[in-house]
Amino acid sequence: MPIYEYSCPGCDVYEVIRGMGAAPAEDACPTCGQPARRRISAPHLARTGTAAFQLIDSTERSASEPRVVSGGLPSPGRGATPTYTTNPLHQKLPRP
Template sequence: MPTYTYGCDNSHRFDEVHTMSSVPDASACPDCGGPARRRPAAPHLSAAGSSTYGLIDAATKSAHEPQVVSSLPGTPRRPGAGVTRNPLHAKLPRH
């Protein structure tokens, strides 16, 4: 949700978080209790790319709406596919 900046006549500034559909033009100042009007503020620009946002959105969605699957993902294993030819894997401990 977006953050909005408010300022009162006593030069107090504060931020509030509202949905874009319900943002008020004025709010009560938490310091003095007086009326505070919404002020223009610079947008929050992130250095993260769109792939980062996609990953964050997917993680958030899966936390609340986990995907239901009927089988394991991927292709079935072929016989002998578990053997690796990478020489570095030969140094790993065996079970």
Template sequence: MPIYEYRCPRCEVYEIIRVMGKAPAEDACPTCGQPARRKISAPHVSRTGTAVFQLIESTERSASEPRVVSGSLPSTGKGAAPIYSSNPLHRKLPRP
């Protein structure tokens, strides 16, 4: 549901959530009760520069336009164990 902004002549700007198209041009201020006029403001559209939006967009795009992979397959990880020590005596120790 959209958020409508109203400006009271005495108080500050306040917001009301109403069904789209059902917001009247004037509404009673919740603080003082005086009639407040609806304010014309810019809509809060999603920001396309944020990382979250870019992630959502790439996820949706990958459903219909998957990325073409080129190159070799990734390794399975069954290679030689990394060497943690250069001491040759440590190679004789039992492995977990």
């Protein structure tokens, strides 16, 4: 989804992710509520391929198009899940 920039006269520039063509010319500022005008800016094409942008896009898409999970639930009572890595940072990675 494209990122639109709005300029609030009382605050600053903020970004909103909306559907293509779904951004109005004026929007209420999320901070102060004043009408903010949409800015014309260069597209951020370099951001579309990044992992962060793909995560944001898939998260927003899952709100309206959830992925269907196939297969059964994991069987309880089989003990702890096997450990594939010892790096504690891997525990923070998103699960499928």
